[in-house]
Amino acid sequence: MYSLPSMPSTTSVLSTYTAFAASAMLVRSMLSEVQTLVNQFIPQKLQEKISSSLGRLFGNISSQLVLIVDEYNGLSINEIFQASEVYLNTRITPSVEQLKVSKDPGNKSISVTIDKGQQIIDTFEGIELAWQFVCTETQQTVVDFESWSQSSGKKEHRSILLSFHRNHKEKVLNTFLPYVLERFKAIKNEEKVLKLQSLASYEGVNLNHPSTFDTLAMDPGLKKEIMDDLDRFVRRKDFYLKVGKPWKRGYLLHGPPGTGKSSLIAAMANYLKFDIYDLELASLTSNSELRRLLASTTNRSILVIEDIDCSIELQDRQNRGYNQGESQQLTLSGLLNFIDGLWSSCGDERIIVFTTNYQDKLDPALLRPGRMDMHIHMSYCTPCGFKILASNYLNVKNHSLFSEIDELIVEVEVTPAEVAEELMKNEDVDIALTGLIGFLERKKGMKLKQLNVEEQKADDKQKENDNKNESQEKEEKWEKNKVKRNKRKKARRAKGRT
Numbered sequence: 001m002y003s004l005p006s007m008p009s010t011t012s013v014l015s016t017y018t019a020f021a022a023s024a025m026l027v028r029s030m031l032s033e034v035q036t037l038v039n040q041f042i043p044q045k046l047q048e049k050i051s052s053s054l055g056r057l058f059g060n061i062s063s064q065l066v067l068i069v070d071e072y073n074g075l076s077i078n079e080i081f082q083a084s085e086v087y088l089n090t091r092i093t094p095s096v097e098q099l100k101v102s103k104d105p106g107n108k109s110i111s112v113t114i115d116k117g118q119q120i121i122d123t124f125e126g127i128e129l130a131w132q133f134v135c136t137e138t139q140q141t142v143v144d145f146e147s148w149s150q151s152s153g154k155k156e157h158r159s160i161l162l163s164f165h166r167n168h169k170e171k172v173l174n175t176f177l178p179y180v181l182e183r184f185k186a187i188k189n190e191e192k193v194l195k196l197q198s199l200a201s202y203e204g205v206n207l208n209h210p211s212t213f214d215t216l217a218m219d220p221g222l223k224k225e226i227m228d229d230l231d232r233f234v235r236r237k238d239f240y241l242k243v244g245k246p247w248k249r250g251y252l253l254h255g256p257p258g259t260g261k262s263s264l265i266a267a268m269a270n271y272l273k274f275d276i277y278d279l280e281l282a283s284l285t286s287n288s289e290l291r292r293l294l295a296s297t298t299n300r301s302i303l304v305i306e307d308i309d310c311s312i313e314l315q316d317r318q319n320r321g322y323n324q325g326e327s328q329q330l331t332l333s334g335l336l337n338f339i340d341g342l343w344s345s346c347g348d349e350r351i352i353v354f355t356t357n358y359q360d361k362l363d364p365a366l367l368r369p370g371r372m373d374m375h376i377h378m379s380y381c382t383p384c385g386f387k388i389l390a391s392n393y394l395n396v397k398n399h400s401l402f403s404e405i406d407e408l409i410v411e412v413e414v415t416p417a418e419v420a421e422e423l424m425k426n427e428d429v430d431i432a433l434t435g436l437i438g439f440l441e442r443k444k445g446m447k448l449k450q451l452n453v454e455e456q457k458a459d460d461k462q463k464e465n466d467n468k469n470e471s472q473e474k475e476e477k478w479e480k481n482k483v484k485r486n487k488r489k490k491a492r493r494a495k496g497r498t
């Protein structure tokens, strides 16, 4: 699929600007005619007074500069638009006539935003600034190259116009806009609702995953190591710049299903207040599409590629190289090139996370040192993990049944997901914990049974081998004796002849 926008977004905004500039020119030419009349009929002193009043009246129109802030810069999101949009919602004045209100299911508060066409007058260090939301719709044609069919729909182009006296150009560009970007960062940090974006569809939903490092059942040492690593990463902007490394970090999470890999990603996003982009490799068709999607992601975000072992044919790399042009199929090599190349060079403060259930199935190219900064093993539930789950689910820190559970938990392979499910079955602490003990004992019983079956199988195999060896030995002996027997026979025959 490829989108052919019938008109670029800037065109519509530019036409708005052109109309604006045309009216400014008209006012200017009117001003000059008035000036000529004044010169002809009015005395010098009075002329100066009128001229300065007219200048005051019209001066701020003719000397205005308009900055056009489009939502997209080519395929990438324009961060100044993003920041301005969020910043403007904090600058809503009583003069605004139309506002949009909404509430997401996962968000407790109502969000109030400015509607298209609305203007906001703002001031910054004595400078008067006028913001305006501009929204235009264009017809867009979508061509599906597989079926060679065309469909069309409307696409919305959003822009923000910022106008102010042209004398303040330097200050607005060098001080005010960086201030807006800073405000945006601060507001986002305060926000509780993060975005979970599916990169296959471009549609974002609020990340409403309550998982945090507090609720995660995992080894406390490893948990601390990850949190320290994240803290170090976000604080070391200057360090990355100094050593010439892209400000990025990669994590590979591996472990059996239900051990908390996805929960850990949500905890990381909640901890850093980063958005999540969930990239579904299975739905991609080419490296160029992957490039397009990656370009649409924003800073301070986590790019997640789950189940990397299932997503693409990993052993396919030698056959289909990355450098075969734009239209070739998606390959692991293409993906890795993005990690090292394009992705590294686009944006800052980004994290990439791969998850897999089978670390040993992965291509060594993905596992080699330096490719992913940290390999995190999510293990089966430990006594320590169980205590965290018991505290989360039953609000109990200690209990007489804990020691029995601890003993059982080290004997069987049980995932935190399974333990959590058992603990959720009853609100009564005793009943829930007894239920868990029953579950663990059944697992242990099954494990012993499995061990017995395996032992029996091993015994049978040994016996089979012993029997085989025995008959083989007999055969070999018979063969050996056969040679001797034949010699004896020959000797007897020779004796008989003489």
Ligand SMILES: Nc1ncnc2c1ncn2[C@@H]1O[C@H](COP(=O)(O)OP(=O)(O)OP(=O)(O)O)[C@@H](O)[C@H]1O
Residues within 6 Å of the ligand: 215, 216, 217, 218, 255, 256, 257, 258, 259, 260, 261, 262, 263, 264, 357, 378, 415, 416, 417, 418, 420
């Ligand atoms: N370590 C954990 N700490 C707390 N809860 C957990 C943990 N692991 C699993 N859970 C619980 O089990 C559910 C499933 O876990 P999760 O989806 O994070 O596992 P996963 O490792 O990503 O599994 P998969 O490999 O199938 O994707 C979670 O929603 C959570 O309730």
Ligand SMILES: [Mg+2]
Residues within 6 Å of the ligand: 261, 262, 263, 306, 355
């Ligand atoms: Mg998962």
